[in-house]
Amino acid sequence: xxxxxxxxxxxxxxxxxxxxxxxxxxxxxxxxxxxxxxxxxxxxxxxxxxxxxxxxxxxxxxxxxxxxxxxxxxxxxxxxxxxxxxxxxxxxxxxxxxxxxxxxxxxxxxxxxxxxxxxxxxxxxxxxxxxxxxxxxxxxxxxxxxxxxxxxxxxxxxxxxxxxxxxxxxxxxxxxxxxxxxxxxxxxxxxxxxxxxxxxxxxxxxxxxxxxxxxxxxxxxxxxxxxxxxxxxxxxxxxxxxxxxxxxxxxxxxxxxxxxxxxxxxxxxxxxxxxxxxxxxxxxxxxxxxxxxxxxxxxxxxxxxxxxxxxxxxxxxxxxxxxxxxxxxxxxxxxxxxxxxxxxxxxxxxxxxxxxxxxxxxxxxxxxx
Amino acid sequence: xxxxxxxxxxxxxxxxxxxxxxxxxxxxxxxxxxxxxxxxxxxxxxxxxxxxxxxxxxxxxxxxxxxxxxxxxxxxxxxxx
Numbered sequence: 001x002x003x004x005x006x007x008x009x010x011x012x013x014x015x016x017x018x019x020x021x022x023x024x025x026x027x028x029x030x031x032x033x034x035x036x037x038x039x040x041x042x043x044x045x046x047x048x049x050x051x052x053x054x055x056x057x058x059x060x061x062x063x064x065x066x067x068x069x070x071x072x073x074x075x076x077x078x079x080x081x082x083x084x085x086x087x088x089x090x091x092x093x094x095x096x097x098x099x100x101x102x103x104x105x106x107x108x109x110x111x112x113x114x115x116x117x118x119x120x121x122x123x124x125x126x127x128x129x130x131x132x133x134x135x136x137x138x139x140x141x142x143x144x145x146x147x148x149x150x151x152x153x154x155x156x157x158x159x160x161x162x163x164x165x166x167x168x169x170x171x172x173x174x175x176x177x178x179x180x181x182x183x184x185x186x187x188x189x190x191x192x193x194x195x196x197x198x199x200x201x202x203x204x205x206x207x208x209x210x211x212x213x214x215x216x217x218x219x220x221x222x223x224x225x226x227x228x229x230x231x232x233x234x235x236x237x238x239x240x241x242x243x244x245x246x247x248x249x250x251x252x253x254x255x256x257x258x259x260x261x262x263x264x265x266x267x268x269x270x271x272x273x274x275x276x277x278x279x280x281x282x283x284x285x286x287x288x289x290x291x292x293x294x295x296x297x298x299x300x301x302x303x304x305x306x307x308x309x310x311x312x313x314x315x316x317x318x319x320x321x322x323x324x325x326x327x328x329x330x331x332x333x334x335x336x337x338x339x340x341x342x343x344x345x346x347x348x349x350x351x352x353x354x355x356x357x358x359x360x361x362x363x364x365x366x367x368x369x
Numbered sequence: 370x371x372x373x374x375x376x377x378x379x380x381x382x383x384x385x386x387x388x389x390x391x392x393x394x395x396x397x398x399x400x401x402x403x404x405x406x407x408x409x410x411x412x413x414x415x416x417x418x419x420x421x422x423x424x425x426x427x428x429x430x431x432x433x434x435x436x437x438x439x440x441x442x443x444x445x446x447x448x449x450x
Binding site for chain 2: 018019020024082083085086087
């Protein structure tokens with residue numbers, strides 16, 4: 001049985017929410033409020049009466065306030081219905097994160113919440129990109145949030161035999177592509193991006209971290225949880241994202257892999273990457289940052305979109321740590337152990353979810369003209 | 370030992386995030402203290418828990434001001450004793 005998880009510690013929410021909000025809302029909502037405020041501040045984007053209707057919010061979450069639901073059930077059983085918080089339902093709803101962020105910053109444009117298991121955050125960023133590209137919004141606050149580290153989640157994934165049981169060495173438990181991998185390590189947190197229509201960003205003269213250029217979305221149509229051998233849907237999703245971005249396989253410098261550290265995902269994802277990139281699969285860098293962060297479930301796509309963008313901005317490939325003995329079938333350049341400096345002009349962020357969802361985002365270094 | 374009034378105000382401050390100065394007896398929860406109907410439900414639950422009483426939904430509808438809560442609790446506590 002698994003007794004480990006990547007809990008978010010040392011985070012002070014009080015600069016972002018008051019005590020009343022902290023008591024009422026599940027952590028995934030608190031993380032979203034904190035992350036959205038930080039991202040907005042960093043972007044310098046100001047929402048006012050002139051642009052409010054053109055700014056939207058999509059924060060995905062795989063399972064919303066599961067921990068709150070678990071506690072609410074306990075309250076109901078032990079103390080009866082009269083003791084249930086009037087905020088219990090609101091706090092459980094996955095779209096409350098988007099709703100409260102929107103209310104907080106006054107964004108009155110499109111609002112939604114993607115619930116596509118572990119690809120929720122990537123679907124959110126992809127949908128936000130589409131809304132701007134389709135002319136329905138000028139800017140979007142988009143990403144994923146998850147705070148489901150609670151007994152019900154751990155026991156549930158445990159029942160699927162999906163989690164690592166390396167309880168005595170938690171720092172070594174998330175080891176994507178390694179022979180000794182035995183499942184993922186559940187984490188929690190949030191990753192949010194501010195997407196803005198290019199001409200408006202240029203007008204503001206703001207720092208552009210990277211350009212989001214493509215979004216590939218496919219279904220395996222296969223199994224509720226397992227990917228199929230070869231993971232054809234993942235390959236197709238990478239191809240669609242590149243096609244939309246106007247990128248050829250040889251243009252890609254870096255792939256932030258889904259790389260969960262489960263026996264099946266890692267082998268099939270490598271097969272999919274090889275199918276897409278052919279010979280050049282060995283010359284691109286592929287890493288799983290879940291080796292360091294754990295698997296943030298519905299927040300993973302948001303966080304990893306941020307990491308991919310930072311790889312482009314800083315010219316640094318984040319590593320796959322714990323890769324001591326690569327699996328025989330995992331023979332790509334996984335940037336083992338240590339980060340590496342390398343210019344990244346174009347990158348993909350792979351995110352796959354239960355239900356057969358394959359969401360891939362393509363980012364490019366922004367070049368004027 | 371604090372009086373009922375003091376304890377009620379302490380709970381209101383904690384629940385609604387307001388100051389002691391704002392919690393005057395005639396302060397109305399919705400108009401003066403920025404509460405909404407869910408805030409009031411939560412506030413009354415905290416009162417029930419702290420004072421070991423039950424306030425019915427009909428009574429809840431009549432709670433408008435800080436003084437209303439103090440009066441209700443005194444009345445309920447009197448009935449208990």
